[in-house]
Amino acid sequence: MKRLSVAEIERELAGTPGWELVEDSIVRTVKFRDFKEAMAYVNRVAEVAEELNHHPDIEIRWNVVVLTQTTHAAGGLTEHDFHLARRLNAL
Numbered sequence: 712m713k714r715l716s717v718a719e720i721e722r723e724l725a726g727t728p729g730w731e732l733v734e735d736s737i738v739r740t741v742k743f744r745d746f747k748e749a750m751a752y753v754n755r756v757a758e759v760a761e762e763l764n765h766h767p768d769i770e771i772r773w774n775v776v777v778l779t780q781t782t783h784a785a786g787g788l789t790e791h792d793f794h795l796a797r798r799l800n801a802l
């Protein structure tokens with residue numbers, strides 16, 4: 712899949728609340744009560760990522776989870792990233 716243009720990224724971002732553009736990725740930070748809840752969320756993220764065969768970079772800092780999404784194969788953002796982000800927003 713081809714990389715999105717800047718205009719396309721702006722349009723996709725507008726329809727994907729909670730995510731911000733950071734260089735060639737979109738990033739979402741989610742905070743939980745504790746580590747156990749953060750890990751439960753990460754496992755649900757993993758299920759969706761496997762289903763779509765598209766995988767975020769996941770950083771876990773005790774009760775904070777940072778998801779960084781880009782398409783490694785394309786070297787930047789594609790439709791796949793925003794599709795995954797919106798599925799994750801529905802969790």
Ligand SMILES: C[C@H](O)[C@H](O)[C@H]1CNC2=NC(N)=NC(=O)C2=N1
Binds near residue numbers: 764781782784785
């Ligand atoms: C073969 C398989 O489609 C690739 O390895 C997938 C798996 N998940 C992926 N996830 C992400 N974020 N980028 C990729 O390029 C990617 N490639």
